[in-house]
Amino acid sequence: MTSPVWHPFTQHGLQEPVPTVIRAEGALLHCADGSTLIDAISSWWVTTHGHCHPRITAAIAAQAQKLDQVIFAGYTHEPAEEVARGLIAIAPSGLSHVFFSDSGSTSVEVALKMALGYWHNRKQPRHRILVLEHSYHGDTIGAMSVGERGVFNRPYAPLLFDVGTIPFPVEGQEQATLDALESACRGEQKPAAFIVEPLILGAGGMLIYGAGILRAMREICASHDVLFIADEVMTGWGRTGTLFACEQAGISPDIMCLSKGLTGGSVPLAVTLASTPIFEAHYSTDRAELFYHSSSYTANPIACAAAAANLAIWREEDVLGRIASLSAAMAARRAGLGKDQAFEKSRQIGAIAAIDMKTANAGYLSELAPQLRTFFLERGILLRPLGNTIYVMPPYAITEDAVDIIFSAIAEAAQAFAL
Numbered sequence: 001m002t003s004p005v006w007h008p009f010t011q012h013g014l015q016e017p018v019p020t021v022i023r024a025e026g027a028l029l030h031c032a033d034g035s036t037l038i039d040a041i042s043s044w045w046v047t048t049h050g051h052c053h054p055r056i057t058a059a060i061a062a063q064a065q066k067l068d069q070v071i072f073a074g075y076t077h078e079p080a081e082e083v084a085r086g087l088i089a090i091a092p093s094g095l096s097h098v099f100f101s102d103s104g105s106t107s108v109e110v111a112l113k114m115a116l117g118y119w120h121n122r123k124q125p126r127h128r129i130l131v132l133e134h135s136y137h138g139d140t141i142g143a144m145s146v147g148e149r150g151v152f153n154r155p156y157a158p159l160l161f162d163v164g165t166i167p168f169p170v171e172g173q174e175q176a177t178l179d180a181l182e183s184a185c186r187g188e189q190k191p192a193a194f195i196v197e198p199l200i201l202g203a204g205g206m207l208i209y210g211a212g213i214l215r216a217m218r219e220i221c222a223s224h225d226v227l228f229i230a231d232e233v234m235t236g237w238g239r240t241g242t243l244f245a246c247e248q249a250g251i252s253p254d255i256m257c258l259s260k261g262l263t264g265g266s267v268p269l270a271v272t273l274a275s276t277p278i279f280e281a282h283y284s285t286d287r288a289e290l291f292y293h294s295s296s297y298t299a300n301p302i303a304c305a306a307a308a309a310n311l312a313i314w315r316e317e318d319v320l321g322r323i324a325s326l327s328a329a330m331a332a333r334r335a336g337l338g339k340d341q342a343f344e345k346s347r348q349i350g351a352i353a354a355i356d357m358k359t360a361n362a363g364y365l366s367e368l369a370p371q372l373r374t375f376f377l378e379r380g381i382l383l384r385p386l387g388n389t390i391y392v393m394p395p396y397a398i399t400e401d402a403v404d405i406i407f408s409a410i411a412e413a414a415q416a417f418a419l
C-alpha cells in the first residue's frame with residue numbers, strides 16, 4: 001500500500017527510497033529493514049550532541065509526567081523561566097528578553113515582527129527589510145520573503161514582500177557588499193532591519209564569509225540606526241566552532257533567532273532574543289502596543305525541559321572541545337578530497353565542511369543531488385547534497401571511524417560521478 005504521508009522537500013514522483021527509521025543513538029539511525037545509517041547531516045542540522053542524549057531524554061520523560069502543556073499568554077512555568085535565564089547568561093551582551101516559538105521559520109517571523117513593531121510603536125514606522133543575497137531563513141511567507149527568490153518559493157512569489165538585497169560578500173569583493181549596505185541604509189526608504197545568517201549561509205549553498213565582514217556589516221547598521229537581526233538557527237550551538245557565530249565577530253545583534261540545536265535537536269522549540277530597547281518599545285499600559293504574536297504551543301514545557309537539559313550540557317561538559325576535535329578530524333579528511341579534480345571550492349567552518357562537485361548543471365536542481373543521495377544511502381550514509389554541493393554536518397558524538405566512512409564515500413562519489 002502506498003503511504004498517505006506527504007514528505008517535505010520530497011518529489012514523490014521520483015520514487016526515491018524512503019527508509020523507515022525506528023531508533024537512533026549518537027550519530028546512528030537504525031532502520032526497520034535492519035540497516036544502520038550514519039547521520040552525516042544531523043537530521044537537517046538539528047542534532048548537536050547526538051541522538052537520544054540520555055540527559056535530554058530523561059528531562060523530557062520527567063517533564064512529560066509533571067506538566068505537559070499550559071497556555072503561555074499570562075501564565076509561566078519553571079522550564080521556560082530556566083531556559084530564558086540560561087540563554088541570557090550565554091547570549092551576546094545586550095540581549096535581555098526571550099520570546100518562544102516552535103521552529104526556525106517562526107523565530108524569523110517573530111524577529112521581523114519585533115523589528116516592525118519597534119519602529120511602529122516608536123511612531124517612526126519603517127517596513128523595509130534588507131537581506132543578504134543567497135539567504136535562506138525558512139519556508140513561511142515572511143521567512144521566504146527575506147530569503148533568496150528561486151525554486152524554493154517561485155509559486156508563491158506574488159505573496160512575498162519586497163526586500164533590499166545586498167550582494168553576498170564573495171572573497172575579494174567584500175567592499176562591494178559593505179558599500180551596498182551603506183547605501184541601502186542611507187536610502188530614502190529607511191530600512192527597519194537587516195537580517196543575516198552569520199558567517200555561513202546554509203541552504204544557499206554553505207557559503208562562508210569572514211568574521212571581519214560580519215562585524216563591519218553590524219557596525220554599518222548600528223551607525224545608521226538599522227536593526228541587526230542574526231539568524232543563528234543553523235549556526236548556533238557550536239556548528240561554526242563557537243557557541244554562537246556572532247562571537248567570532250565580537251558582535252551583539254539587536255535580535256537573534258535560535259532553534260534546531262536549542263533542544264539538542266530532540267524536540268521542536270525556537271526562541272527570538274531581543275535587546276532591551278526592542279522589548280521596551282512594546283512595554284506600555286496601552287494594550288494596542290503589546291507584541292501580537294503567539295502560537296498554541298508557545299514555550300511548551302516538555303520542549304523547554306529538553307532545552308534546559310541542553311543548556312546544562314553546555315555548562316557542564318566540554319562541548320566546544322568535542323567540536324574542535326571533530327573539526328580537526330573533518331579538516332584532515334577534507335584535505336584529501338580537495339586534490340581531486342572532480343571537486344572544487346573545498347571549505348569548512350567549525351564542524352561544517354562542504355565541497356562542490358564539478359558539473360555541467362550546478363544549482364539546487366542539479367540532477368546530481370538525487371543521484372548522490374541514493375549513492376550515499378546505498379553506502380549507509382545519510383547525506384543530502386544541496387544541488388552539486390556536498391556538505392557534512394554531523395552530530396558531535398560521531399566517531400572518527402564514521403567520519404572516515406563519510407569522507408571515503410565522498411571520494412568514491414568523485415570516481416562514480418566525475419564529468
Ligand code: PLP
Binds near residue numbers: 045103108202235
Ligand atoms: N534559518 C536558517 C538559517 C535555517 O537554516 C533554517 C532551516 O534550515 C531556518 C531558518 C528555518 O528553520 P525551520 O526549518 O526550523 O523552520
